Amino acid sequence: MIEQRDEELSRIYRDAEGPRPPQRVDDNILAASQRVAGLVRRPAAIGFARRWGVPVALAATVLVTSTLALMVYERQSGLDATAPQVPPAGRPAKVSPAEPKPAAAPPAVLPPIAPAPPIPPDAMRRDQPQQYLGESAASSRGPGPGQPAFPEVPRTPEVPRTAEALRKREEAKPAPVAPVPGANIRAGAIPPQPPVPDVQRAFEVQPPIRPAQAPAAAPEASPRPDSKTRIQSAISGSTGIRATEFSANPNANERTPEKWLEDIRKLRLDGKMAEADRELAEFKKRYPDFRLPEDLP
Amino acid sequence: MRSEASDEELMLRYGKGDARAFEALYRRHRLPLYRFLLRQVGNAATAEELFQDLWMRVVNSRGRYEVRAKFTSWIYAIAHNRLMDFYRADGRASFLSQEESESVLEGTPAVEIAADLRLDRKRAVERLLAALGELPDAQREAFLLQQEGELSIEEIAAATGVSRETAKSRLRYAVAKLRASLGKES
Numbered sequence: 001m002i003e004q005r006d007e008e009l010s011r012i013y014r015d016a017e018g019p020r021p022p023q024r025v026d027d028n029i030l031a032a033s034q035r036v037a038g039l040v041r042r043p044a045a046i047g048f049a050r051r052w053g054v055p056v057a058l059a060a061t062v063l064v065t066s067t068l069a070l071m072v073y074e075r076q077s078g079l080d081a082t083a084p085q086v087p088p089a090g091r092p093a094k095v096s097p098a099e100p101k102p103a104a105a106p107p108a109v110l111p112p113i114a115p116a117p118p119i120p121p122d123a124m125r126r127d128q129p130q131q132y133l134g135e136s137a138a139s140s141r142g143p144g145p146g147q148p149a150f151p152e153v154p155r156t157p158e159v160p161r162t163a164e165a166l167r168k169r170e171e172a173k174p175a176p177v178a179p180v181p182g183a184n185i186r187a188g189a190i191p192p193q194p195p196v197p198d199v200q201r202a203f204e205v206q207p208p209i210r211p212a213q214a215p216a217a218a219p220e221a222s223p224r225p226d227s228k229t230r231i232q233s234a235i236s237g238s239t240g241i242r243a244t245e246f247s248a249n250p251n252a253n254e255r256t257p258e259k260w261l262e263d264i265r266k267l268r269l270d271g272k273m274a275e276a277d278r279e280l281a282e283f284k285k286r287y288p289d290f291r292l293p294e295d296l297p
Numbered sequence: 298m299r300s301e302a303s304d305e306e307l308m309l310r311y312g313k314g315d316a317r318a319f320e321a322l323y324r325r326h327r328l329p330l331y332r333f334l335l336r337q338v339g340n341a342a343t344a345e346e347l348f349q350d351l352w353m354r355v356v357n358s359r360g361r362y363e364v365r366a367k368f369t370s371w372i373y374a375i376a377h378n379r380l381m382d383f384y385r386a387d388g389r390a391s392f393l394s395q396e397e398s399e400s401v402l403e404g405t406p407a408v409e410i411a412a413d414l415r416l417d418r419k420r421a422v423e424r425l426l427a428a429l430g431e432l433p434d435a436q437r438e439a440f441l442l443q444q445e446g447e448l449s450i451e452e453i454a455a456a457t458g459v460s461r462e463t464a465k466s467r468l469r470y471a472v473a474k475l476r477a478s479l480g481k482e483s
Contacts, residue, residue: 013429016425016426019331021331029323
């Protein structure tokens with residue numbers, strides 16, 4: 001609404017021929033307006049990149065950073081898990097993991113061993129190749145108690161296996177033809193015994209038990225109290241000499257069963273019945289499968 | 298381009314990059330604005346310069362434009378400010394000294410337009426434009442804002458930065474003087 005408008009005056013004013021701006025001024029203004037509008041439209045064209053550029057960059061950064069951090073953490077944890085482990089030179093547990101436990105032997109030489117659950121040999125063999133798969137796999141599962149984190153030395157497993165095989169071979173032999181322990185070494189009385197080089201080979205293959213390695217082997221050897229016996233048996237190897245036979249009966253080391261029985265007969269004939277019975281009992285304990293003659297019940 | 302789009306809509310669209318909106322806006326207001334400037338400064342070259350500068354200010358203000366008032370009030374306010382700069386630079390200090398006493402004006406009787414000028418429109422226009430050029434700048438501006446910009450007294454006051462009464466006084470003085478120029482020749 002226009003107040004106090006003089007309509008008559010307005011009509012006369014409108015009759016005046018209105019001046020017009022020059023065409024070049026129009027062109028300049030319109031060109032400038034379009035140029036600026038083009039500048040306005042251009043950011044709109046790249047608006048998508050501007051809108052999502054920063055979030056996508058941030059997301060990518062976070063993703064890469066977290067992935068790297070995870071990888072570093074896994075690697076570090078894997079190193080932490082494996083670093084304290086000392087690779088044992090030998091694995092006594094593999095000597096006879098499933099061997100039944102005989103009577104407890106006096107723990108004379110080896111230090112007290114902490115008990116640990118026996119590991120089945122199959123499971124141990126299954127684990128060994130997986131240790132080569134990768135650090136992350138090994139670290140994620142982690143080595144078992146007493147189980148080395150590093151792969152074994154290739155020659156090392158042969159020793160217990162050989163020792164065990166020799167021991168089994170020895171056990172498979174009939175008792176009567178079993179050699180008298182002391183004779184094999186000291187006197188060399190029985191020729192069919194395995195040659196001495198086997199014994200030497202056993203010592204060569206079997207790494208010396210060092211004090212530093214003893215704790216590593218302790219967990220697996222602990223459930224078997226006669227580990228000393230088995231170790232000595234492994235050392236004696238194919239000679240058929242059992243360690244207990246060295247120390248249990250000195251007399252037995254020097255006598256054949258027949259000689260031993262003959263001595264018992266002599267004791268009986270001499271009227272030393274008590275001593276004869278004691279010797280006979282010891283003989284039975286020593287050779288439980290030996291068929292006694294009828295005169296010695 | 299829709300012809301019924303308001304000035305404000307066109308300006309907002311131009312602010313979003315629609316060059317055609319600006320073109321429509323320009324075609325709609327170029328003649329009144331140019332006449333307003335030309336009759337205020339009385340020189341075509343200066344009017345062209347001010348006119349171009351005015352529209353460039355509109356172009357550069359596209360991103361900040363908000364619909365707070367009519368587009369015409371906004372653009373004529375820019376024109377007024379541009380004119381003030383020009384007057385200051387030109388040394389024309391008489392712009393703000395044209396406040397006549399409204400009481401004096403109220404006592405003046407309305408002048409009748411001569412009968413012969415009512416018949417001779419061309420002569421009437423010439424006399425009117427001559428009288429318009431002789432008006433004080435503020436009164437002429439008020440009259441031109443009313444005629445070219447079709448602004449109300451309040452809008453004139455807002456565009457020129459004066460009170461409503463001042464704008465009203467300027468307009469009444471301008472009309473009275475113009476009518477006097479169209480009266481009977483003494």
